Amino acid sequence: MIRYSDDIWMRCNAVRESARYSQAAHQLVMNRITEGRVELSTLQALCLLSLTEFYNADQVKSRIHSSLAITLASCANLKNSAENFTGGVDAEERSRCYWSIILLRRLLGESTTSLDTQYRRSPSYPESPCMPPMAAVSPEGQRIASRSGLKSEGIVATVIKLSEVWSATQDYVRARGSSEPAVVPWSPDSKYSATLRKLMDLGQKLPPLHRYRCIKPSSLTANDLEEARDYWAPWFLSRFLYHTIICLLNHPFLITMQMQGIQGVSEVFLQQTTFSITHHTSWFLHFIAFLEARQFRITDPFFGYCAAVVATIQVQQSFWEEGRLGQKKRDNYNRCLKFIQKIGQEWELMNRMADKLQTPG
Incomplete structure (x- = not known):
C-alpha cells in the first residue's frame, strides 16, 4: 500500500x-x-x-x-x-x-x-495459522494440542465467527438497546438477551487452542510477536472484539436508556452489568498496555473503534467516582485516546474519532 x-x-x-x-x-x-x-x-x-x-x-x-x-x-x-x-x-x-x-x-x-x-x-x-507458536502455549494448551486427531480451525475462522455477534451488537447499539417498549433488558425476549445468547452459544464452538487460558502471552518478546504476526494480529483482534461486545452490551449509557420509565428495576441485573463492565474494561486495558509494552504495531482502525467504546465508558465513570478512583478512570480514558491517536497517524477515521472523544458534550 x-x-x-x-x-x-x-x-x-x-x-x-x-x-x-x-x-x-x-x-x-x-x-x-x-x-x-x-x-x-x-x-x-x-x-x-x-x-x-x-x-x-x-x-x-x-x-x-x-x-x-x-x-x-x-x-x-x-x-x-x-x-x-x-x-x-x-x-x-x-x-x-x-x-x-x-x-x-x-x-x-x-x-x-x-x-x-x-x-x-x-x-x-x-487458511490461517491453526495454533499459536508453541512458545506461547500454556500447559493446558499443550495437552489439547497433543490430542491425536485434533484439528483446530485457523485463527481467522475465530474472528469470522465473532464478527457475527459483533454485527448483532452493532444492531443493538443502533436501536439504542431498545426492544419493544414493554420488554425490559433482562427479559429473554430483549435485544440485550438475544445478543448475549448469541455470544454464549458461540463460546461453545470456538476452538480451545485460541482461548486465552491456553496461551501465555506474557512469555512473548516483541520479536516473538512480530515473527508470528500472521497469528497474533488476528488473535488480538479477536480479544478486542470479544471484550468490546460485552462492553457495548453493558454500556452505562445504553443501560440507562433502557431503564427510563421502568419501575422495579432488577438489582441483580444492574449488579451483573456493573461487574461485566469492570471485568471486561480491565481486560481490554490490559491488552492495550501489553501491546504498548511489546511495541506491537497496530494500524487497523477496528482496534481503535474498540478503544473508543472503552474510552466513553471510562470518561462516563470518571464523573461518578471521586478522588483516586476517578483519576484512575481518567488515566484509562487517556490511555485509550492515545492508542486511537496513534492509529490516527495512518487513518483519518481515527483522527475524527479522537476529536469527538475530546469534544465536550
Whole structure:
C-alpha cells in the first residue's frame, strides 16, 4: 500500500495518491460492472475500496461499495461456487473472497443475509495459522494440542465467527438497546438477551487452542510477536472484539436508556452489568498496555473503534467516582485516546474519532 511504501515521496503524499488510485480503481470496477464482466477480482477490488473508504471516514462510499460487493456475489452464486471447488488455489481464492465480503459487512454492522443464507452450507474458512507458536502455549494448551486427531480451525475462522455477534451488537447499539417498549433488558425476549445468547452459544464452538487460558502471552518478546504476526494480529483482534461486545452490551449509557420509565428495576441485573463492565474494561486495558509494552504495531482502525467504546465508558465513570478512583478512570480514558491517536497517524477515521472523544458534550 502507498502508506507503507519505501518511497519517501509516496509516503509524504499518501492521502492524495491514495485518493487518486482509489478513484481509478472505482472507475475500472464500475466499467466492468456496466459491461457485465464481473470477475473475482472485481469483488476483491470492491472490498478493498470499501475498507479504504471506511478507514478514510467516507462511510457513505464505503457502504455503497460493500453493498455492491455482496449483491454481485449473491447474483454470481459465489457461495455455491466456493463450496464446489475442493482444494487448490481456486478454492482458496474463492473462499477468501466470500469470507472477506462477509467479514467486511459484519464489521461494518451491515446485513449479510442475502449471501450467508443463500445455501445451507458455507464454504470452508480461509487458511490461517491453526495454533499459536508453541512458545506461547500454556500447559493446558499443550495437552489439547497433543490430542491425536485434533484439528483446530485457523485463527481467522475465530474472528469470522465473532464478527457475527459483533454485527448483532452493532444492531443493538443502533436501536439504542431498545426492544419493544414493554420488554425490559433482562427479559429473554430483549435485544440485550438475544445478543448475549448469541455470544454464549458461540463460546461453545470456538476452538480451545485460541482461548486465552491456553496461551501465555506474557512469555512473548516483541520479536516473538512480530515473527508470528500472521497469528497474533488476528488473535488480538479477536480479544478486542470479544471484550468490546460485552462492553457495548453493558454500556452505562445504553443501560440507562433502557431503564427510563421502568419501575422495579432488577438489582441483580444492574449488579451483573456493573461487574461485566469492570471485568471486561480491565481486560481490554490490559491488552492495550501489553501491546504498548511489546511495541506491537497496530494500524487497523477496528482496534481503535474498540478503544473508543472503552474510552466513553471510562470518561462516563470518571464523573461518578471521586478522588483516586476517578483519576484512575481518567488515566484509562487517556490511555485509550492515545492508542486511537496513534492509529490516527495512518487513518483519518481515527483522527475524527479522537476529536469527538475530546469534544465536550
